[in-house]
Amino acid sequence: MSTRISFILNGSRVTVDVEPWESLLDVIRKKLGLKGTKLAFCRGACGGCGACTVIIDGRAVYSSILPAYKVDGRNVITIEGLASPEGLHPLQEAFVEAGAIQCGFCTSGMLMSAKALLDENPDPSDDEIKDALRGNLCRCTGYVKIIEAIKLASKRMRRPAGGG
Amino acid sequence: MSGQVTGVVEVKEELKHISKEVPKYDSPEKVVGEARYLADVDMPGMLHAKILRSPYPHARILSIDTSKAERIPGVVAVITARDVKLNPIGFMKDNPPLKSNKVRSVRDEVAAVAAVDPEIAMEALDDIEVEYDPLPAVFDPLKALKPGAPLIHDEFGTNSVNLDFGFEAGDVEAALKAADVVVEGTYRTQYVAANPGDTMGALAWMDAHGVMNVMTNTQAPFLYQRWLAEALGLPGYRVRVVQPYIGGAFGRSLDVLPFDVIVAALAMKTRRPVKLQFTRAEELQNAPPKQPIIAMVKHGATKDGKLVARSVDLVIDSGPYVSWGVFDARVMQYTATGLYQVPFVNFKTKVVYTNNPYCGAQRSAGNSQITFALESNLEELAEELGMDPVEFRLKNANKPGTVTSQGAKITTCAMEEALREAAERIGWRGRRSAGPDRGIGFACYFHVGGGARIYRSDGCGAAVKIDDFGGVTVIVGGTEYGNGLDTSVQLIVAEELGIPLDRVKVYINGDTNIRLWDVGTHASRGTFVCGNAALHAAREARRQLLQGAAEFLDESSDDLDLKDGMIYSKKNYEKRMAYDKMIRRMHFFKGAKGTVVSTSYFYEPPSEEQDKHGYGNISAAYGFGCQSALVEVDRETGKVKVLKVVSAHDAGRVINPNGFKGQVHGGVMMGIGLALIEELKVSGGRVLNGVFEEYKMPRVVDVPEIIPVSVGEPDPAGPFGAKGMAESPIIPMAPAIANAIADAVGVRLRELPMSPERVWRALRAISSTR
Amino acid sequence: MPFKPSKLLLPTSMDDAAEVLSENAGHAVIIAGGTTIYGIKYSGLLDHVDTVIDLSKLGLDYLKEEDGIAIGAYTTFIDIARSSLIRSHREFMAIVDAIRAVPSRQLRNMATIGGSVASSLPYYDLPVALTALDARIRIYGRSGRKEVPILEFLEAPLKPKLMDHEFVYEIYIPFHEGSSSAHEKFTINDFDYGIMTASALLTFSRDGRIEGGSIAIGGGIPNLVTLDCVKGLRPEEMIDEVAELARKEVSPIEDYKASADYRRYLAGVVAARALRRAAWRYREQ
Known part of the structure; x- marks a missing residue:
């Protein structure tokens, strides 16, 4: 028995039939074809790697352990929705510039966690950044440059438009 | 062009791109989610494979019945050793991809299913009926050597693997007898999972030309091509390997494993694309972990702290089959003779078959394990001598212009500078002076930095072509999985050609039909070996370009230069033309020869294979460094927190500083995991903590202050003076932390990981003896 | 299947x-x-x-004050940890600690208090804090509403005391005047269930002596354990005793993460630390 759900995905309304057991991640990747949100093959046994992180109504969640039907009527942002037609999100620019990316597998999830953080706390402390990343795992970078990139983006986003 | 290159690489006085902080080449696609990893690739009609593995660590297979599984709707094929002829794989060709008579570990592959859906394939495994006759198993390598122990391979008559990695330099026994102080100890290291984001997998399909195509996240596509062809009984030219973006590998993807062969066999049988990618639990249970060791180490020194002899007796648990993990012994051997100046060295190994999982190479391929044993023992020796650990290490440090007893020719070496930096920047003021419950520890390392000739060729090919618009494509045989080789190659080629960085496109991973051969990206060899290949291919492209330009600028090509994209006469700057315009001239100008610049170069580093005694200079350059760690020990619980790490490396000229720092940060964190928490707990041949959450790795809250330091001079053999360093930061991390714990609370941990419980037990043991 | x-x-x-x-x-x-x-x-x-x-x-996503705090079963961890109703009471800070001990923001955004208690797992953090705070589980079923003390509700791992037709709709936590609380968790790495955990609730008299309170212990044990605090002592005077008692009362499991011995020892450590921190919180905050 599938359920028809409708939600906003990266700014556009989508309608899709989902099974009660289907995760949002499977629906996004298989049924909607967006492969930027990563699958770490945990099969629900969450290791807190955060590769599947998406934002729902402003909050970062693990899409691999979230039943898809629960996003009915809600607003979902994935990595594909982070940039705008005008260009990359400041976080994306900062990740590139600061060298926060190595293998890139964790990058989508890291960016989603970082966006959820900066949207509610534009000027986070180092500890607040670390707390926001406690649910994400990176095996390559040692996190150092990811934290630097978030600080850089935060600084740039707080700068008034047109200011120096 | 090909051949060995020696001599000093000419370094231009003014470097435009080299050593500049630039974004990693492939970060734009990764940051928008467009990079496609294996998990993101599907093909029309694709089937999913799952493998049935043995429930017993050791058993005879009496019968296999697949008929029930075959009848399940959605199941397309079921194979066993009966149905397909596959040749055994591995270094000793002792590992049949599908087992027929006997299983020797719980990982052993008995049957495989291809179905339209991975869940159906998994369910079908339950319906394959296998009758086993369980056999006694052996999990302790020392017990496996005793007479009467269950035989893993009956036909060999012994569990001792016929591989000897021994090396002897001088009469160590006599030297130890003559030494003023001798300290000995036994050190143990653990199974560690690489556990990158991207799990192991392969997607295979036969094409209309009869070619077996495999998309895989291997690190060694050309060896994969060869080994897979051998296993399938195909000529190598009928295997094509394609690598997508790879989400981390750390050395565990150097072998062809049974699953690779099985997926290809299923694709041959079904004539459809077949994919298998490990679930996280399968990754932890079945991917080859880091090779554990038991090392009995002895050091002898004079009373003023000069090392005179070292003896290492090593036991290596091979599991049931010989893999890359066992060959970690060669790296360990090299460190045993190479780390510090030690005149007499005896290195002995016993490699033993057991019913445990077999291992693979993993970041530093043995060096992190042996360096833990050696640097821990050396610290114990320094304490025994009452010497300052830094002074003691300086006294014995490796020096440029020396040759180790095993024949390693040390050219550039800044170990002393690394030691001084590590001491100064961590705030070293002598033992027991870091504050209450705090301690500082040091460890150095010696590692290959100019390739590692463990295979007959250690080379890499690169090709450069320039299009009509000045766009340069460099095609390299090396592999990118987060290591940053793409960026190093881009920097090298842009620098050598004298053109803007954004004109250089790097073709890396992708297709073995297009790329030139490379032995595989491992042993920190990418920047050095593949970088040299790219450098020489670019140099030849530059030569062709200037030769063509000579005609149009009416100047001898010797008098021409190319800088910032402009070809000009060094004698008369009025004579100049943008290089892309020149390219079009050379190609299209009426009456011109119609030249298009394209070059290729195969770089074989000037190193040697070891001879039958183990002697030989296996790398064209060597990396050295030192790490210091400041830790705090919670005396109540035994939990150790690393507060600060100074990570000083002689990597020659650092040509990609962003990459250098990234490798240091990541390697230090991985080293902290190795030191303190990471372990695949194996009991009865089975991984107990094979669930994602249960395999403990360092996380963001564990990040200490990390200070990357580059020391040393450009290396004459490296591209623009670079030496490899990607593995280096993990190598000395565990012993530096062990030594710091000893400094903090006076307990010596000789087994990894130094988990809270182990530290707590050690603390309890000393408090009860006081 | x-x-x-x-x-x-x-x-x-x-x-x-x-x-x-x-x-x-x-x-x-x-x-x-x-x-x-x-x-x-x-x-x-x-x-x-x-x-x-x-x-x-069912609209079970709320926090409201009613001579204590009533929290709807579907209220997420993050909403609870951020609620001023919770944060304005020192005695509820064990709840904030326990939610912070859940290592990931994503999980805190998803997990609910009802799910946490109804899973009835001794290594979950929030139920330990709620036990120290003497929470009541409010249950709805065919025969209407009822209220069960949390410790009684947490009958066995994954088996809470619920009839087939019953569900948790609300968790009620009474006020504890003159009290403070804290939760402690010992883990191997950050993304870990508690090897051993403890929550302490301390009620003080005007002269800084303990008037009552309790310590709940969770983690690697089959069922939560509670200890009562001794009246009339100052917190620092009972630390050793509490640690000792904690070690006596628990029957820890043994697995690849920690031996039973070590867990038993740690039960004392986390109990003492929770107590110390609750006392510190009372003085300082």
Whole structure:
């Protein structure tokens, strides 16, 4: 028995039939074809790697352990929705510039966690950044440059438009 | 062009791109989610494979019945050793991809299913009926050597693997007898999972030309091509390997494993694309972990702290089959003779078959394990001598212009500078002076930095072509999985050609039909070996370009230069033309020869294979460094927190500083995991903590202050003076932390990981003896 | 057959919920945030389940004051930890600690208090804090509402004391005048269930002596354990005794993470640390 759900995905309304057991991640990747949100093959046994992180109504969640039907009527942002037609999100620019990316597998999830953080706390402390990343795992970078990139983006986003 | 290159690489006085902080080449696609990893690739009609593995660590297979599984709707094929002829794989060709008579570990592959859906394939495994006759198993390598122990391979008559990695330099026994102080100890290291984001997998399909195509996240596509062809009984030219973006590998993807062969066999049988990618639990249970060791180490020194002899007796648990993990012994051997100046060295190994999982190479391929044993023992020796650990290490440090007893020719070496930096920047003021419950520890390392000739060729090919618009494509045989080789190659080629960085496109991973051969990206060899290949291919492209330009600028090509994209006469700057315009001239100008610049170069580093005694200079350059760690020990619980790490490396000229720092940060964190928490707990041949959450790795809250330091001079053999360093930061991390714990609370941990419980037990043991 | 329920039910009233629970008894599971269910989806424990019942349409997402705090079962961890109703009471800070001990923001955004208690797992943090705070579990079923003390409710791992037709709709936590609380968790790495955990609630008299309170211990033990605090002592005077008592009362499990010995020892450490921090909080905050 599938359920028809409708939600906003990266700014556009989508309608899709989902099974009660289907995760949002499977629906996004298989049924909607967006492969930027990563699958770490945990099969629900969450290791807190955060590769599947998406934002729902402003909050970062693990899409691999979230039943898809629960996003009915809600607003979902994935990595594909982070940039705008005008260009990359400041976080994306900062990740590139600061060298926060190595293998890139964790990058989508890291960016989603970082966006959820900066949207509610534009000027986070180092500890607040670390707390926001406690649910994400990176095996390559040692996190150092990811934290630097978030600080850089935060600084740039707080700068008034047109200011120096 | 090909051949060995020696001599000093000419370094231009003014470097435009080299050593500049630039974004990693492939970060734009990764940051928008467009990079496609294996998990993101599907093909029309694709089937999913799952493998049935043995429930017993050791058993005879009496019968296999697949008929029930075959009848399940959605199941397309079921194979066993009966149905397909596959040749055994591995270094000793002792590992049949599908087992027929006997299983020797719980990982052993008995049957495989291809179905339209991975869940159906998994369910079908339950319906394959296998009758086993369980056999006694052996999990302790020392017990496996005793007479009467269950035989893993009956036909060999012994569990001792016929591989000897021994090396002897001088009469160590006599030297130890003559030494003023001798300290000995036994050190143990653990199974560690690489556990990158991207799990192991392969997607295979036969094409209309009869070619077996495999998309895989291997690190060694050309060896994969060869080994897979051998296993399938195909000529190598009928295997094509394609690598997508790879989400981390750390050395565990150097072998062809049974699953690779099985997926290809299923694709041959079904004539459809077949994919298998490990679930996280399968990754932890079945991917080859880091090779554990038991090392009995002895050091002898004079009373003023000069090392005179070292003896290492090593036991290596091979599991049931010989893999890359066992060959970690060669790296360990090299460190045993190479780390510090030690005149007499005896290195002995016993490699033993057991019913445990077999291992693979993993970041530093043995060096992190042996360096833990050696640097821990050396610290114990320094304490025994009452010497300052830094002074003691300086006294014995490796020096440029020396040759180790095993024949390693040390050219550039800044170990002393690394030691001084590590001491100064961590705030070293002598033992027991870091504050209450705090301690500082040091460890150095010696590692290959100019390739590692463990295979007959250690080379890499690169090709450069320039299009009509000045766009340069460099095609390299090396592999990118987060290591940053793409960026190093881009920097090298842009620098050598004298053109803007954004004109250089790097073709890396992708297709073995297009790329030139490379032995595989491992042993920190990418920047050095593949970088040299790219450098020489670019140099030849530059030569062709200037030769063509000579005609149009009416100047001898010797008098021409190319800088910032402009070809000009060094004698008369009025004579100049943008290089892309020149390219079009050379190609299209009426009456011109119609030249298009394209070059290729195969770089074989000037190193040697070891001879039958183990002697030989296996790398064209060597990396050295030192790490210091400041830790705090919670005396109540035994939990150790690393507060600060100074990570000083002689990597020659650092040509990609962003990459250098990234490798240091990541390697230090991985080293902290190795030191303190990471372990695949194996009991009865089975991984107990094979669930994602249960395999403990360092996380963001564990990040200490990390200070990357580059020391040393450009290396004459490296591209623009670079030496490899990607593995280096993990190598000395565990012993530096062990030594710091000893400094903090006076307990010596000789087994990894130094988990809270182990530290707590050690603390309890000393408090009860006081 | 692995967990692959074919039916999803979203009842819209409390009675409706009790009804569908009753109708589907034996093959249904209630899902809240989903984090526990997904975690055990391939464990075999849910293989009998073909129906998922989601109570998110019952409006159970709230915190309200009523001589204490009543929290709707579907209220997420993050909303609880941020609630001024919770944070303005020193005695509830163990709840904030316990939620902070949940290592990931994503899980805190998804997990609910009802799911946490109804999972009845001794290594979950929030139930330990709620036990120290003497919370009551409010249950709805065919026979209406009832209230059960949390310790009684947490009968056995994954088996809370609930009838087939019953569900948790609210958790009630009484005020504790003149009290403070704290939660302590010992882990191997940050993303870890508690090897041992403890929450302490301390009630003080005007002269800084302990008037009452309790310590709840969780983590690697089959069932939560509670210890009563001794009246009339100052916190620092009872630390050793509490640690000793904690070690005596627990029967820890042994696994690849920690031996039973070590866990028993740690029970004392976390109990003492929770007590110390609760006392510090009383003085300093």
